[in-house]
Amino acid sequence: MTRRLLLVDDDDGVRLVARASLERVGGWTVTAVRSGADAIESAAASPPDAILLDVMMPGLDGPNTLAELQGRAELAHIPVIFLTAKARSAQHDSLLRLGAIGVLVKPFDPMQLSNQVVALLGFGP
Amino acid sequence: MIEPTIPIDDDDRVGALHALQVLDTPTEERFDRLTRLAALVFEVPIALVSLVDNNRQWFKSCIGLDAPETERSISFCGHAINQPDGFVVEDALLDERFADNPLVTAEPFIRFYAGQPLRSPDGFPVGTFCLIDRVPRSFDDAQRKILREFAAQTETELRRHEQHSSMRDKREAEERLRVVAESVAEVIVAIDLRGRIVFANSAARDLLGDSAEVPLVGLPAARVVTDRSPQEIADLIQQAESGNASERLEVQVRSVGGRSIPLDVTFATAQLDGEPVYIASGRDLTQQRQARREIEMIGQQHQLILNSSADGIVRIDSGGIVIYANPSAHRLLHLVDDALTGQQFHTITHRTETDGRVHPWMGSAMWQTLHEGETLAALRDTFNRADGSSFPVSCTSAPIIEDSAVTGAVVVFADVSEQAEIERSKDEFVSLVSHELRTPLTSLKGSLGLLSGGVFGRLPDEAQEMLAVAVTNTDRLVRLVNDILDLQRVDAGRLQLSVQSHPLAQLVDDSIANVRGLFTEREVHLENYVGLQEGLAVRCDGDRIVQVLTNLLGNAAKFSPAGSTVTVTSYTETDLHQGLDFVVIEVADNGRGIPPERLERIFERFEQVDSSDARHGSGSGLGLAIARVLVEMHDGRLTVTSEPGVGSVFSVSLPIVDHVDEVDA
Numbered sequence: 131m132t133r134r135l136l137l138v139d140d141d142d143g144v145r146l147v148a149r150a151s152l153e154r155v156g157g158w159t160v161t162a163v164r165s166g167a168d169a170i171e172s173a174a175a176s177p178p179d180a181i182l183l184d185v186m187m188p189g190l191d192g193p194n195t196l197a198e199l200q201g202r203a204e205l206a207h208i209p210v211i212f213l214t215a216k217a218r219s220a221q222h223d224s225l226l227r228l229g230a231i232g233v234l235v236k237p238f239d240p241m242q243l244s245n246q247v248v249a250l251l252g253f254g255p
Numbered sequence: 256m257i258e259p260t261i262p263i264d265d266d267d268r269v270g271a272l273h274a275l276q277v278l279d280t281p282t283e284e285r286f287d288r289l290t291r292l293a294a295l296v297f298e299v300p301i302a303l304v305s306l307v308d309n310n311r312q313w314f315k316s317c318i319g320l321d322a323p324e325t326e327r328s329i330s331f332c333g334h335a336i337n338q339p340d341g342f343v344v345e346d347a348l349l350d351e352r353f354a355d356n357p358l359v360t361a362e363p364f365i366r367f368y369a370g371q372p373l374r375s376p377d378g379f380p381v382g383t384f385c386l387i388d389r390v391p392r393s394f395d396d397a398q399r400k401i402l403r404e405f406a407a408q409t410e411t412e413l414r415r416h417e418q419h420s421s422m423r424d425k426r427e428a429e430e431r432l433r434v435v436a437e438s439v440a441e442v443i444v445a446i447d448l449r450g451r452i453v454f455a456n457s458a459a460r461d462l463l464g465d466s467a468e469v470p471l472v473g474l475p476a477a478r479v480v481t482d483r484s485p486q487e488i489a490d491l492i493q494q495a496e497s498g499n500a501s502e503r504l505e506v507q508v509r510s511v512g513g514r515s516i517p518l519d520v521t522f523a524t525a526q527l528d529g530e531p532v533y534i535a536s537g538r539d540l541t542q543q544r545q546a547r548r549e550i551e552m553i554g555q556q557h558q559l560i561l562n563s564s565a566d567g568i569v570r571i572d573s574g575g576i577v578i579y580a581n582p583s584a585h586r587l588l589h590l591v592d593d594a595l596t597g598q599q600f601h602t603i604t605h606r607t608e609t610d611g612r613v614h615p616w617m618g619s620a621m622w623q624t625l626h627e628g629e630t631l632a633a634l635r636d637t638f639n640r641a642d643g644s645s646f647p648v649s650c651t652s653a654p655i656i657e658d659s660a661v662t663g664a665v666v667v668f669a670d671v672s673e674q675a676e677i678e679r680s681k682d683e684f685v686s687l688v689s690h691e692l693r694t695p696l697t698s699l700k701g702s703l704g705l706l707s708g709g710v711f712g713r714l715p716d717e718a719q720e721m722l723a724v725a726v727t728n729t730d731r732l733v734r735l736v737n738d739i740l741d742l743q744r745v746d747a748g749r750l751q752l753s754v755q756s757h758p759l760a761q762l763v764d765d766s767i768a769n770v771r772g773l774f775t776e777r778e779v780h781l782e783n784y785v786g787l788q789e790g791l792a793v794r795c796d797g798d799r800i801v802q803v804l805t806n807l808l809g810n811a812a813k814f815s816p817a818g819s820t821v822t823v824t825s826y827t828e829t830d831l832h833q834g835l836d837f838v839v840i841e842v843a844d845n846g847r848g849i850p851p852e853r854l855e856r857i858f859e860r861f862e863q864v865d866s867s868d869a870r871h872g873s874g875s876g877l878g879l880a881i882a883r884v885l886v887e888m889h890d891g892r893l894t895v896t897s898e899p900g901v902g903s904v905f906s907v908s909l910p911i912v913d914h915v916d917e918v919d920a
Contacts, residue, residue, distance in 0.1 A: 143698025151701060154710045186690050215693035216686070223753075237697040237733055240704035 132255045134159040135247070136178035138169040138195065139213065140187040147240060148182070148213070156244025158255040166190025170198050173205050180251050182234075185214040185225065193228055200229055211250055213238075257352040259333025264379075268336075269309050271379035275413055276420045278306060278313055285412050286316035289384070293405050294318045297398065299386045301363065304373070304409055305332045306382035319387075320363060329356055331387075335370030336380040341399055344368040346391035367392040369399075371406035376414055384409045442518060442539065445525070445532040446476045448496060450488055453532060462539065464511030476535075481515050482507040495524050495533045505540070516541055569666045570655070571600050573625055575616065578663065587648075587670055589641040600666065604638040624652040624664045638668065647675040685743055692736050700729045738877035742860070745884050752796035752888055759791040759838060763823055766804035770812055778817040781808075785825045791838050793909050799885045800909070803893070806878040807842040807905045814846035814903075821845075827911065837891070837908040848899035857895065858883045 135158050139145045145162045152158045161178060163169050167190050173181065181199070185192035192212055199205045212225045215236045222233040232250035234243070248254045262268060272278065290302040301319035305312045312332050313324040327333045331353070335342035347353040347366050358365050370385030384406040436443050436456040442463075445454035455463070455471045463479050465471040477485035483506060491504075504522070507515045518537035525534050561568055567584030571577055580595035588595070588604065595603065601621050605614035616622055620631045630653040637645045650668040654661045705711065707722040714722065744750035763785040774781050793800070811821040825840045849857060860880045879893075886893040890910050897903035 141694050141698065144694060144701070147698050147701030147705065150705055150710065154705070155708070215690040215697070236693050237700040237729075240701040240710075241708045 132157060132159045133179040133253065134161060136160075136169060136173055136181045137162040138164075138166065138181065138187075138192075139184040140164050141184075144184070144236070148238075148243065151238075151240035151243045152182075152247070155241055156247065156255060158244065158247075166192070166195035166198070169195055170202075170205075173199065173208065174202070177205060177208060179208075179253075180247070181208055181210045182213050182247070183210050183230075185212055185216065193225070196228055196230060209251055211247060256329070256355045258328045259330065260337055262337060262380075265309075268379040268381065271375040271377055272306060272308060272381040275375060275381065275417050277315055277413060277416050278308060280315070282316060283416075286409065287318070289405055289409055289412070290316045290318040293384070293386060293402075296401065297369075297386050299367070299388045299392075301387035303332075303385050303387070304382065305330075305370075305385055306373075307332050307336050307380075312382070315382075325358065329358055331358070331365065331368040332370055332383045332385060335368075335383045335385065336372050338370075339372060339380070341369070341371045341402065342383075343370075343394045343399070345393055348391075363387065364389045366390050367394075369394050369402060371399075371402045373406055373410050373413065376417070381413075440538075442537040443534065444471075444476070445527050445534050446492065447527075447530060447532050448492060450476050450485070450492055452476055452479075453527060453530075462510055462516065463508060479508050480506050481509050492533055495522060496531065506537070508537075517544060565669070567666075567668045569595065569600055569668075570663060571621065571625075571666060572663045573661065575599050575601050575621055575625065584668075587640075587646075587668070588638065594641075606639045606643065620650065621652050621664060621666060624654050625661055628654045628656065628661045630654065635671075636668075647671050649674075685740060689736070689740055693733075696729065696733055696736065700726070700733065703729055735877070738881055741881050742877060742884075745881070750884075750888070752799060754794055754796055756792045756794050757797040757800070759793055759825060759840070760785050762793070762795075762797060762800050763804060763825070763840065765797075765801045766808055767823070769801070769805040770808045773809060773812045774821070777812050777815070779812050779815045780818075780820040781812075782820055782822045785823055785840065791825075791827070791911055793838060793911060795889050795909060796885075800889070800907075803882040803885050803907060804840065804842070806882045807907070810878070811842050811844040811846070811903075811905075815844045816846070819845040828908070836911045838911050839906050839908045841904050841906050843902060843904040845902040848901055848903055849895065849897040850899055851897075854895055854897060858893070 135152060137145060137148055137152070137160050139148065139162075142164075145164065149160045149162050152160050161172055161176075163172050166187055169181065169183070170190075172178075183192045183195060187195075190198065192214075196210055196212075199208065199210065209231045210229070211232045211234055212230045213234050213236060214221070214225065216222075225233050234246055234250075238246070244255075286304050290304060293302040294300070299319075301317070303314050303318070303320065304316040305314050307327060307330065310327050311324045312327055312330045314320070314322075317323075331342070331344065334352070344350050344353060345367060347356065347359045347368065353359050353365070353368075356365070365387050367388035367390065368385060370383035372380035373382045373384055375381045384402065386402065436454075439456070440458055441456075442459040443454075443456040444452050444459050447453045452472055452474050455465065460471055463471055471479075475485070477483070477488050480488060483491070504520050506518050506520055508518055510516045517540040519540050520535050520537035523534045523536075525532055561581040564581060564583055567587045568581040569577055569584050570579040577595045577598050577600050580593075580600075582592060585592050585595060599616070601614070601616045601619050605619070620634050620636065623629050624631055630651070632651045632653075634650045634652075636648050636650045638648045638650075639645050647670075648668040649671045650666060652664050652666045655663040655665060703722060703725045706714070707719070707726050741750065763783060767781065767783060771781075808821070808823070815821055821842065821844045823840065823842055825838055827836055827838050829836050858879050860877055883893045886907055886909070892908045893905070894908075895903055895905050
């Protein structure tokens with residue numbers, strides 16, 4: 131049984147591409163949701179092995195979703211990687227300070243995305 | 256021998272002699288004529304006008320004797336001056352007072368002497384008119400009478416001599432004064448009691464005019480003074496005469512050109528040729544007035560500028576205390592006028608940060624200006640108002656340097672709330688655009704990458720080729736977006752460096768890792784001579800310097816022919832001018848080179864060496880422009896040398912701050 135990633139992004143295209151990349155290139159099992167609220171609900175229902183979380187989303191954005199997850203004892207341990215369209219390291223630093231274990235930049239190389247995720251998590255699918 | 260008796264009042268007598276001012280003066284014909292005549296009349300070989308000084312007798316005139324003087328103690332005249340009616344020694348050898356006198360026993364071998372005292376105007380016997388012979392003689396009353404006549408005539412000549420010399424003294428003194436008066440820049444005139452000018456120095460003649468037709472001397476003073484009536488001038492002179500002269504007055508005089516000139520005049524009374532005069536010496540106030548008017552005008556202008564300036568302008572002393580603050584400074588800080596004067600400017604404007612942090616005075620911008628003499632321009636800062644609220648300012652603090660020491664500073668500040676607001680919304684906009692551009696690019700790049708990567712199965716070759724074009728250009732679009740956002744930050748002054756110490760070799764290795772694929776793809780060799788043995792660390796924003804080196808290496812790969820070699824080397828140098836050590840990193844290629852006329856232009860935005868560059872693919876045309884800005888933000892330099900057909904060398908020089916053993920942990 132492969133490990134499962136929860137992919138959270140409000141953009142349909144990004145979700146489709148990232149999912150295809152992680153599943154087909156990386157071999158992960160991926161659950162994809164379109165909002166922070168959906169992510170909490172999904173994680174609560176069935177905790178994933180790791181979460182890839184978009185930063186800028188309507189409603190509950192990435193940082194607030196992370197805070198929500200951290201506020202729940204049963205979800206706080208799940209490693210979170212931000213997936214951001216903000217390119218600069220200063221912004222990345224502030225995201226890391228929130229408690230994420232890594233930051234990946236959009237646009238990403240679909241052939242390399244899984245490798246980057248594995249490198250950050252320290253485990254593969 | 257008996258020495259002559261010294262009279263009780265000899266000091267007065269000698270004083271009277273000295274007052275005649277005849278001792279030690281050259282011989283004069285008017286005295287010599289008398290002694291010559293006396294020698295003829297009395298048929299004696301020697302005739303003298305002898306003056307008896309303290310310890311000597313000195314001959315104003317002497318016929319038949321070479322010595323100019325002899326000692327008083329052995330003199331015959333020393334005796335003679337004590338004898339108002341004359342003194343005669345008919346045979347010195349028979350006279351116990353003189354028999355053994357050296358003047359008798361030796362040259363000039365005096366045997367006969369007859370002397371008649373010469374009296375000064377106030378009656379002191381100052382010397383004698385005397386006759387001497389080397390043989391004994393008798394001297395009758397008739398002869399004594401004639402001798403007295405000679406003495407009387409000599410006295411007359413002596414008096415004339417005295418008058419002559421005192422007049423000469425007076426003339427000399429007057430001449431000296433005249434020279435002084437002529438050479439000073441002050442206007443000096445003497446006015447007699449009738450109000451006429453009796454003397455005018457050269458400055459006065461130049462100012463007031465002096466010609467043969469209208470000589471200045473002789474004119475009534477009222478003719479040149481324009482702001483006093485003749486009556487007033489007469490009154491002034493009257494006052495001067497009675498000793499009540501005003502010490503200082505300002506008067507207007509008519510200059511030679513007809514202009515009215517203000518003079519600052521001081522007055523004194525004096526004697527000129529025995530007449531009392533009124534001496535007026537004046538200074539031309541024209542230039543002083545002009546200078547004062549100019550200073551007042553400049554002062555008014557400065558005041559106007561300071562009062563009208565929308566910026567706060569504050570002068571602080573070397574301790575940071577406000578000496579002056581303009582109205583805008585008070586307005587911007589919501590303070591009433593003059594409330595700033597005497598206050599510590601830094602403290603009053605930096606009470607607390609929004610987070611409660613206190614800004615220490617030491618090390619603040621103003622402190623640096625005062626202590627380092629540095630001009631700190633256009634600093635962004637936050638000032639407190641009187642009510643504790645704060646607002647963003649752009650602030651410049653410049654040192655005031657007097658006698659090569661910093662004595663204070665001028666602080667100019669402007670409220671930049673509006674700009675800050677504009678910048679904030681611009682940042683928001685850029686951030687949004689950034690997100691909105693990247694999101695579709697993510698989908699594009701991702702789907703194309705997966706297709707091209709064969710994730711969905713092998714595609715026909717033509718389709719694969721088309722996909723490769725799409726992937727390359729998507730990457731190019733991504734870089735363009737990144738570069739444009741970078742430049743926007745640079746232009747807005749919002750690009751911030753995150754500075755840490757980085758080993759030089761690590762920076763180069765990281766950069767090479769980014770372009771390794773490109774080199775392989777283009778079959779270009781890469782030789783890296785920057786090893787850890789360099790032992791150097793650079794304080795920099797590592798990501799940014801890697802970005803710069805990656806750009807240079809990428810360009811070198813792109814523009815090098817297959818099979819050629821790109822080398823990366825480094826060395827250190829000292830900029831003596833700046834007193835800094837620099838590390839220089841060179842990226843050298845064997846590409847086609849850059850024509851000299853384009854060398855500098857390659858650092859401009861959207862500039863490529865020629866249109867064929869587009870074929871080399873994927874450049875945004877912004878890479879070098881950004882690289883140069885990034886290097887300059889590190890106080891370094893990015894330069895290029897190139898030889899068309901041979902290759903180019905790009906050099907990045909960065910100040911060395913650390914050595915590797917001091918690298919931040």
